[in-house]
Amino acid sequence: MTPEKAARLKTHLDAIAQLLYDESDPAAMQTLEGIEMTVREQIQAHVSPELGPFFIRQVSGTTAGRERRLKSTLGQLTLTRRQAERLAVPAHRQFSPHLENCCLRVSANVSYERAAQDVAYLTGIRVPAKTQQRLVHHQSFPQPSAPEALRELSVDGGKVRIRTPLGEPCQWKDYKAIATVAGTVAAYRDNAVLIDWTHQQPLATTLTCLGDGHDGIWNIVEQISTPEQRREILDWYHLMENLHKVGGSLKRLHQAEHRLWQGQVDETLALFESLDKKQAQTFCRYLRKHRHRIVNYDYYQQEQICSIGSGAVESTIKQISRRVKISGAQWKEENLPQVLAHRCAYLNELIGVQR
Template sequence: MTPSDKARVQECVKELSKILYCNTAPDKCQTLEDIEKTVREHLLESVGPEMAFFFIEQKTKTNIGKERIIKSSVGKLRLRRRQLEKLGVEARTRISPLLQKCSLCLSANESFSQAEQDLFLLTGMKVGHSTLQRQVYTETKKEHLDFPGSPIAINEVCLDGGKVRLRTPTLGEKCEWRDYQAARLSGVYYGATFRRKEELTAWIDSQVLTNPLICLGDGHSGVWNLFSRIAATQQRYEILDWFHLKENLFRVGGSLKRLRQVETFLWKGKVGQAIALFEEECPRRARKFLAYIEKHRRRLVNYELLQTEYHISIGSGAVESAIKQLDRRLKISGSQWNPDSVSSMLRLRCAYLNGQITA
């Protein structure tokens, strides 16, 4: 912008400000907050829409078609069908792309009713909570919010499960808690599904996977059943989460000295010696733990070597962190979910955590 243009803009702004001030009630300019709200209201009602419409006319070079009102971050825009088509706005859309991003970000973090209030506070635009809810279910079906593809090869996959509370059809009936599945790829990308395990494994399989592929999980059978659907058996390098292993070990109880000895053996991958020590000294008390060891024996590795020499993860903390991040939305105080709504919210929350909404 040239100096003369800047001077002209300042003159126009001053003139515009005088007109708007003369048309403002005195009680709306008592405090700085009042002035902020009043100025924003004028911008959204009188200035923003006209300015945006001028830009749109210059860009599209058309004014043909049925008029449609679009709520935007600069106010309500009255645009023609051909203008919207040229700008890439889908048919029947009532909210502009930027305002839509703002509302999706809020809906991914808080209840729809709270998102309605916060959206008005932040943008000055009113969008009802029911509209926000419908928007989530519509947008999460679109390709741009699909689980992302990694530009580099994935070398580590962590899987785990979380719980979601479902609303029951009968009023007064106790709610049900059901499992959903979550994945974290290379400690970066989030993915989660509800009653669609094949969708999660298909997403992981669609990535470029290294050989070997590090597969980390706890002792739950469902986790390893999911891993069995990913990549080839010889490609997977399965590791039982060290911290879950240690937690189960100390549940055995008894002599702390013996537990420390077993811990050292397991840390160094000496599984046979760990089993022998338990079988000699406390076979009855350790029976459950020994069965746990036998079940996951091929997943018990030399944890010390992997961590110190190869710098490979030995715990599934990445996916446990993902579960906590997802639960921040799913487990808002008092929340109960329609079973058909869980997948949409999981996808939205993952898109938010993956940075897809703001991209």
């Protein structure tokens, strides 16, 4: 902006500021925050609704078509059908794309009621909690797409509280998620969603699949790719967690840890098979069941062949739980797929920004 234009702009802004100040409530401007919120409210009510249409006319180059009104972060805006088409504003929407995205970002982290409060505070525009919920359920959230062949994925599950009739005990049910470098996909009681998504991605010649000892995890893994292409690895940290449940001699536990780190399953079994302790026999059954998934973790780590822990997906489950396990939250089963898709889309977007 040239100095001449800047001087002209300042003259107009000084006049606008005086007009807005004269129309403001002095009691609401006793603090800097009060001034900030008052100025924003006045601009959204009187200034930006005039600036917005000017920009819209200039950029779209048209005023043709039936007019429609919508809420935006600039305040109430009016634009025509042709302008909406040229500016990529979907039909039958009451909110501008920017305001809608603000709502979706906030409601991906907190309850809809809290989202309504936060959006109002952050943008100055009030979008009720029920409307926040409808925005989520009317969206089509894109799944991530791997830009190159997937070499590794991890599978895990979490729990969510299902809404039950008044007086009946609450129910906690499982959902599953797959985490990859391309992003995360989660599904509620529909493993086919995860399997189909994986098969839609380019897969490396050897695909490493990590998971803990839960049968539901490996039921998904065994349907991914082919046995020849798939490398299954039991999460090292989950293996250690189960080892230390045995208790007893610390020397024996250290010996077992060293042998398992080298992938020596038979040698580890020899340490516990003679024990009558229930925990020891349970651990032996666990080792036999996952024998083919227990690798030489030391070698794999030193050679950087692949990950030895499913920390990525476990972290993802915790991030999903921050939304679906909000204190006191209960969910209708028919709404859960969309809620999980919403949360994953938000997390995937954060990963994209960080990259």
